[in-house]
Amino acid sequence: MNTRADTGANTGADTQATKGANGIEIENLNVWFGEHEDRVDAVRDASLCVPEGGSFGLVGESGSGKSTILRALTGLVPTWSGRMAVLGRDLGRRRDREFYRSVQMVFQDPYASLHPRQSVDQVLGETLSLHGFHDIDRRINKLLDDVGLGPAFRFRYPHQLSGGQRQRVAIARALAPEPRILLLDEPTSALDVSVQAEILNLLVDLRAERGLTYLMVSHNLAVVGHMCSDVAVMQLGEIVETLPVEDMRAGRTTHPYTRHLLQASLGEMAAGA
Amino acid sequence: MSISDPEQPNVSQSWRDWLLTDTPTSRRHARIAALYQGWLSFRGNHMAMFGLFILLALVLIAALAPWIAPHDPFAQDLATRLKPPGTPGYLLGSDGLGRDILSRMIWGARITLYIVALVALVAPIAGLFVGTVAGYAGGWTDRVLMRITDIFLAFPRLVLALAFVAALGAGIENAVLAISLTAWPPYARIARAETLTIRNSDYIHAVRLQGAGPLRIITRHIWPLCISSLVVRVTLDMAGIILAAAGLGFLGLGAQPPTPEWGAMISEGRKFILDFWWVATMPGLAIFTVSLAFNLLGDGLRDVLDPKEGSQ
Numbered sequence: 001m002n003t004r005a006d007t008g009a010n011t012g013a014d015t016q017a018t019k020g021a022n023g024i025e026i027e028n029l030n031v032w033f034g035e036h037e038d039r040v041d042a043v044r045d046a047s048l049c050v051p052e053g054g055s056f057g058l059v060g061e062s063g064s065g066k067s068t069i070l071r072a073l074t075g076l077v078p079t080w081s082g083r084m085a086v087l088g089r090d091l092g093r094r095r096d097r098e099f100y101r102s103v104q105m106v107f108q109d110p111y112a113s114l115h116p117r118q119s120v121d122q123v124l125g126e127t128l129s130l131h132g133f134h135d136i137d138r139r140i141n142k143l144l145d146d147v148g149l150g151p152a153f154r155f156r157y158p159h160q161l162s163g164g165q166r167q168r169v170a171i172a173r174a175l176a177p178e179p180r181i182l183l184l185d186e187p188t189s190a191l192d193v194s195v196q197a198e199i200l201n202l203l204v205d206l207r208a209e210r211g212l213t214y215l216m217v218s219h220n221l222a223v224v225g226h227m228c229s230d231v232a233v234m235q236l237g238e239i240v241e242t243l244p245v246e247d248m249r250a251g252r253t254t255h256p257y258t259r260h261l262l263q264a265s266l267g268e269m270a271a272g273a
Numbered sequence: 274m275s276i277s278d279p280e281q282p283n284v285s286q287s288w289r290d291w292l293l294t295d296t297p298t299s300r301r302h303a304r305i306a307a308l309y310q311g312w313l314s315f316r317g318n319h320m321a322m323f324g325l326f327i328l329l330a331l332v333l334i335a336a337l338a339p340w341i342a343p344h345d346p347f348a349q350d351l352a353t354r355l356k357p358p359g360t361p362g363y364l365l366g367s368d369g370l371g372r373d374i375l376s377r378m379i380w381g382a383r384i385t386l387y388i389v390a391l392v393a394l395v396a397p398i399a400g401l402f403v404g405t406v407a408g409y410a411g412g413w414t415d416r417v418l419m420r421i422t423d424i425f426l427a428f429p430r431l432v433l434a435l436a437f438v439a440a441l442g443a444g445i446e447n448a449v450l451a452i453s454l455t456a457w458p459p460y461a462r463i464a465r466a467e468t469l470t471i472r473n474s475d476y477i478h479a480v481r482l483q484g485a486g487p488l489r490i491i492t493r494h495i496w497p498l499c500i501s502s503l504v505v506r507v508t509l510d511m512a513g514i515i516l517a518a519a520g521l522g523f524l525g526l527g528a529q530p531p532t533p534e535w536g537a538m539i540s541e542g543r544k545f546i547l548d549f550w551w552v553a554t555m556p557g558l559a560i561f562t563v564s565l566a567f568n569l570l571g572d573g574l575r576d577v578l579d580p581k582e583g584s585q
Binding site for chain 2: 074075076095096097100101104105107108109112113115116117119121126127131152153155156157160170173176177
């Protein structure tokens with residue numbers, strides 16, 4: 001799996017060396033909610049760099065600010081400072097449609113990310129027409145095919161789909177504008193264990209087929225180990241360590257919190273086995 | 274004959290399957306199937322069906338008024354004034370000018386429906402617009418719009434309607450306008466509350482990530498989710514609207530005298546209420562029946578439409 005992920009840039013030791021070919025660059029990012037005495041700093045001084053075609057994982061426990069980084073990147077959280085760049089273009093306060101054509105996001109909970117009154121056909125059709133495509137009928141069928149849902153699912157409503165099927169629809173929606181970067185916000189944490197593997201394999205295959213860049217948030221080290229080549233560990237809004245996945249697997253960590261996470265997840269696996 | 278009999282259940286069975294399928298094959302199919310399933314759950318509520326039946330009857334009566342009314346609603350005959358119910362030719366009696374009360378009530382159904390339809394068009398749409406814009410925009414827009422709503426809510430409804438009618442002049446159209454102006458704030462409140470819960474959901478974020486603007490998000494994604502609770506509220510409010518229109522008519526500020534409006538008819542009957550009870554009672558019963566029908570329908574619609582209770 002990992003060798004396939006190594007397309008494009010040199011992963012591992014020094015990602016900074018591949019400037020220019022960077023999919024996502026984040027430097028000294030601060031994100032906060034609220035003003036004055038209510039202010040909560042969700043992310044503090046975070047920097048990371050994902051080469052184009054690379055696959056990067058953000059791990060940490062809930063509330064550590066992982067998802068907030070994705071939301072700031074997509075423009076859903078306007079209160080941030082620092083520097084963010086996507087495909088070599090610096091990001092301002094507003095995102096234009098061009099941005100959304102190259103960057104898309106898959107949300108955590110497929111039960112909340114699909115409009116309850118819209119059929120799969122409406123969801124994908126609107127997305128495609130917003131991005132200015134014309135051969136919508138053909139594209140909807142193609143997208144459903146790509147995510148492993150047949151045309152039979154096209155006119156169903158979300159309540160007629162299972163969790164895994166919903167997440168496939170959400171992935172199809174994210175793929176509709178043919179983005180180059182996909183942000184994955186714990187895409188499998190709301191799903192059954194058996195379905196999780198299916199969705200993860202689908203994501204791995206899609207990345208291999210389309211040369212996508214992934215920035216994936218997860219609290220599950222096993223998932224990140226399966227999907228990503230580099231990992232950043234977050235604690236209380238700060239990135240405490242960034243390391244290649246091989247190092248993490250071999251236990252070559254420097255920060256005590258990373259070691260703690262690793263031990264916790266090993267314990268979990270041992271308990272599960 | 275003998276062949277068609279076993280055939281019959283099969284055909285209807287396949288229709289049922291087609292309507293109840295979980296795997297619709299086209300856009301139209303999906304929509305019809307969703308409607309049919311809503312209808313099935315609505316049909317299970319007998320009281321709501323009863324309300325719907327009364328309202329359909331009212332619509333039919335209003336549409337067929339010229340043919341089913343036994344008399345001209347304006348024809349006066351002082352020789353037959355104040356006849357009690359059951360008098361030959363005057364099934365529900367006659368009023369102080371000898372007009373047939375039944376005929377006037379049948380024609381009055383048109384006016385009632387006219388008022389109800391106009392208010393139901395104006396007030397909820399205005400409320401929906403103000404509420405969703407306030408809820409979605411937030412900040413200053415929200416504050417200004419909701420304070421205006423509060424100001425309208427602070428007046429007693431009938432008093433405010435009276436003031437409007439007094440300013441605009443008496444008449445049905447002005448009564449409708451006045452009622453609408455006093456009826457929209459609760460809808461704005463509901464729509465805003467719904468919008469606030471919907472606004473931060475992931476599916477709205479997902480549409481924003483497709484580059485959709487606020488106008489599209491409000492009209493195509495938020496409105497469809499607000500409309501069901503508004504429809505329920507409107508049907509429940511209909512009784513109040515009919516009563517407000519009747520109240521304005523009763524006070525002489527709604528429909529003007531010869532018009533057979535139910536509230537105005539009660540007002541005319543007031544003069545005789547002690548000796549000739551039927552003159553005021555008959556239109557009163559009509560108002561009561563229609564109000565009750567709307568309430569029953571509203572309860573049934575809430576069970577079908579309200580996503581918080583209905584969705585499994």
